[in-house]
Amino acid sequence: MAARKKPPANPRKLPEQDRSRATVEAIVDAAARVLVKHGYDAFTTNRVAEKAGVSVGSLYQYFPNKDALLSELMRRHVEEIERGVEGMAELARTAPLAEVIRVGIEQNAQAHFIDPALHRVLSEQVPRLGQLDWMTGFTARMDARVREMLEARRAEIVVQDIDLAVYIITRTVEAVVHNAVCERPKDLASGALAEEVTRMLVGFLTGKAVPVKKTLRAAAE
Template structure:
């Protein structure tokens, strides 16, 4: 099945239309699930005609893939901003920003996060989420290297970045998939902060 967009918006009005379609798709997916949602329901929610929708997306699978792509893009932009060196001047700042990003701020809401986790493998686009993971590891490694003088000397920065990303991803995913309320639990954020801090500062 073709899941590629038929065309990309170029003008501001067209971009606004596509944004409305994608947001409408997210809302319908969350309300009705992938099996039940239709392009007609998306068009209705987005406030556009079905014909307009089909100018950009050939079918509902293409709409769902567009949602995965949009959420992945938004995640990476927010993640890079959260660990921006102008905001994270110390390693403590970076750890707090990382934990806040994963468990507090919800730049991608738990509901949308869960939607992406379920849809990506089903639609054969799990490679999109793998690109996100690899990019996040690179951002983390760069962040750690900026603060190498604050980190235990025996820590391998590349390994540490992978370890931290894997740990945070696993905690966030488990919470999102089993009990989204856990992502709002202060104790989980505190324990994650302590875990990362002890690892980086003591090397244990």
């Protein structure tokens, strides 16, 4: 536990040969495996290196410190999630509001199922690495997308403060889905949760009553 306070933060060597690129991959993979299997307490650089089949020294040749490795792992995870949401851009222009929102919610849910165990550990156990550089960019991009979508539909929308609406929507969806993954998997799988949250958000945005579907959708496939 030596240098947790004084981060050397040297921009370490970048892998140039294939061999070293493979090493970096092995390290990141092992990091994820260790986190998932044994939790953050067991996430030591020595252990990760061992599981990766390399020596600690190699690890520190590509990551200046433990947090850098953690940061890289999170960055990759978030990147995966963002890729999953990319396809929504065109749908957002063509489909009706309710559909866009429902798909948004379902996409968010999907994102939580890419690697649920890792996602859970990252968000519950890992100490907040005080505003990661790339993290702010991520949320900003997400917010911007929702904002554009809303602005393109100003006609249907009664909400006054669009910024505030974006804020409420994004936090609500993220929080409800995120918690539901562990606490209400059934309602998430059946679509009941997405159904209700969609109704809530559409009503909120349009200021109109949205009829309750009397026939709840059966659990798909």
